[in-house]
Amino acid sequence: MKNDCLRIFLLFVVMAFVSACGGCGAGEAGSECHPDDRDSCNDGLVCAAHASGDNLCQIPVGGACDLDDDPSYCQTGSACFKQRDESACLTTRGNTCSAEEAHCAPDLVCAEREGGTFACYSPVVVTGLVFDSEDRDAIEGAHVIALNEEATAVTDVAISGVDGSYALSLPVKRDANGKPLRQFFTLRASAQDYQTFPSGIRTALPIDASVGTDKDGKWRISTALTEIAMIALPESEQGRAAISGRVLASTRSDGVLVVAERDNKGISGVSDRRGHYTIFNVPPGGYAVRGYAAGVQLEPVSATMQDADLTGVDLQESDKGVASVSGTIQIVAAGGGLTTSVVFVVASTFNELAIRGEVPSGLRAPRTGTPNISGSWTIEGVPAGDYVILAGFENDFLVRDPDPGIAGTEIVRITIPASSAPVTIGQSFKVTAALATVSPGATEAELVTQKPMLVWGPLSNADAYSVVVFNAHGNLVWSDDDVAKPSGSTNVSVQYAGPLDDGMYYQFRATAHRRGSPNSTTENLLGVFYTE
Missing domain, CATH: 2.60.40 (Immunoglobulin-like)
Structure with a gap:
């Protein structure tokens, strides 16, 4: 009687296993396994806890699966999805992913969470229009990228369509529920026959990534600040070609200010997240193409422009070091308690009348955040080049003291060599209270x-x-x-x-x-x- 009961019990277990596993053999997907036994699952499978509570051999995230299998036995936290011409186990919403190999389900992205972990969530998408500031006609073919608070590119280039529309997928840190956290970014746009935005007297106002609305499976950001009005160049400066290439550096390739320089004048572009850059509206002639960003030294490249676009002008990393530059400022007649920032402007982009120009990523003290400089300052990782140093440049109630009759009020210019030797600015320059x-x-x-x-x-x-x-x-x-x-x-x-x-x-x-x-x-x- 006992033997009959045992046989019935074993038959019941086998039937349950067959039902759950679909008849799979030992080591196959869906079969029970032991986490400490590396050989309990076939090659390509992992032994992991299953929703049933048992340890089962499962298909790892990114592994091939069959959509017709029910269940597919994808690793817990993933499911079987069609991907290109095959099917794969991909991580579902809210589950942990790898920043290096995301393998998120369709229409999801691997996003950083508070605490430093990553999980798959709906993307944050910036949408808007690029148009002519005078007649408001759409601009097709404009290049739009997003920059973080250090002016480092965090996206690839989005190219506006025939209707001027563009869309950028923005990497944004999330809370535990996947909602975007408060972070700020700005937009940069460039196009043939148009002045780059921002440039000259126009600044890009910061956009808060947490203002997006959850719509159609995406966090969408579409505000007045994502509508980009571009100013046409004078007719005499239109119809010119472009220089393009890549920044190829192990240190960093994103957010590099790339400047085509000739006769102490420069025309610029910024490299995207993968290092690609384009400089529009370059007149014919010979140029030195240089890259500027904190922490990376790049070899300049010679380029000769004709009437056609010039491609493949790549910038390689130099083995020479970058400098630490220090100096001091003196705040005078400002009522006390005020602080400012110090920035390096690439000299070839500096406009004497407007007293402004292009500031490469990271060449600011403090590097990010609210101005806090009231005396000594240091900027690390400065690459070789000619710079104009400005203090009191931001909206901080301060300006450079314009009085030429006293020392320390002239615009400071400096040439930084390609070296890691520290540089000290000998003269202190003065800033004073601004007129309201x-x-x-x-x-x-x-x-x-x-x-x-x-x-x-x-x-x-x-x-x-x-x-x-x-x-x-x-x-x-x-x-x-x-x-x-x-x-x-x-x-x-x-x-x-x-x-x-x-x-x-x-x-x-x-x-x-x-x-x-x-x-x-x-x-x-x-x-x-x-x-x-």
Whole structure:
């Protein structure tokens, strides 16, 4: 009787196994295994805990599976999906993935979570339009990339379609439920016959990645800041060719500012996440193509432009080191307690009138975040090149002291050699309190419908004021060297009487004078206005 009961029990176990495993043999997918026995599963399978509670031989993530098998015995946390011409076990939503080999299910991406782990979630997609700032016509073929707070590219290039639309998949850190966390990025766009955005007086405002809405299986970010208006170049500068290539460096290839330089003038592009770059609108002639980014030294390449696009201009990593550059600033007449930042501008991109230019990724002190420099500063990993050093450049209530009659107020220029030897800037340069920008453009570029009244705050010891206005191309378009001084603490104002062309951006820069010498100006990034 006992033997009969035992036989019935064993038959029941075998039938249950056959039912669960589909008749699989020992070591095959679905068969029971022991985690400590490496030979308990066939080659290509893993022994892992199954939803049933048993340890079963399973197909690892990325392994081939059969969609007709039910169940497929993909490793827990994955399922069998059609992938190209075959089927594979891919990680499902919310389950752990590898940043190196993601193997996420279709329409999912491997995203970093709080704590440093990675899991498969819906992608964060930035969508928008690229259009002409004057007639608002769509721009086809524009290159758009996203940059993080260090100005490092975090995406590949998206190319706008015939309707000007583009879409970028943005790598964003998530919370435990897959919701994007608060992080900031900016957009950069370039196109043939158009001025690169941002450049000149136009800045790219930061976009918060957490503002996306969960729609159609994607976190979508589409706001006014993802709509990119581009300014057409003057007709004399249109119809030019492009230089393209890759940054090929083990240290870093993404977010490198690549500049084609000739006669101390430069035209730039930025490499994407994979190192690809394109520089549009390059006139014929010979150029030195150089790459700039903190921490990487690249060998310059010679390039000769004709009337056709030039491809394959690749930048290789140099075996020479990068420098640590240090200096000091002095904040004067600023009321105390204020701090600023210091940036390196590539000299060939510097505009003397606008007092700005291209800042390579990482060449800022502090490297990221709120300005905190009040005395000594250091920027690590500076590659070889000619630079202009600016302090008080950001919206921090400070500007470079413009008084040429005192030491430490001139624009600082420096040449950094290709070496790891530290460099010290011997002269301390001064920054001072800025004149308040009242209108237009007190906080960001402001839309105007008619020629505006330019208004800024007074300086108590000033006895005269002047103002200049320049356009997005960096050209002076209007000035007034004798603005009437108001009485008391009244704001200074003057009617703008220069051009106001549809789609063009302008910036006013006011200067306070005392006894014939300038002693303060409005901030470098404010006072911008435009019309549509």
